[in-house]
Amino acid sequence: MPEQSPLDLAEGDLFGPHNLPYGVFSTADEPERRRVGVRIGGHVLDAGAAALALGSPYAALLARPTLNPLLAAGRTACATCAARSPRG
Numbered sequence: 001m002p003e004q005s006p007l008d009l010a011e012g013d014l015f016g017p018h019n020l021p022y023g024v025f026s027t028a029d030e031p032e033r034r035r036v037g038v039r040i041g042g043h044v045l046d047a048g049a050a051a052l053a054l055g056s057p058y059a060a061l062l063a064r065p066t067l068n069p070l071l072a073a074g075r076t077a078c079a080t081c082a083a084r085s086p087r088g
Helices: 047-054 068-072 075-083
Strands: 022-027 031-039 043-046
Touching: 031 047, 043 047, 068 075
Parallel strands: none
Antiparallel strands: 022 031, 031 043
């Protein structure tokens, strides 16, 4: 049986490729380590880790524990990050 990708979402999923909301998350094993993520279906992509791995010029903004630096960078930075998010 092939493994299902987190990008394989049910049709009409509210958090599919056309609506990838940013937020701040932490994990149960590191509750004090907050970071920026993007929700994809029932999963969260660590946006800072992904940006760093891909060499994004916005990796430092996405590696912060709040959305404030990304939002302060302006519309262009936000739009560029959103355009580079996984779209399935």
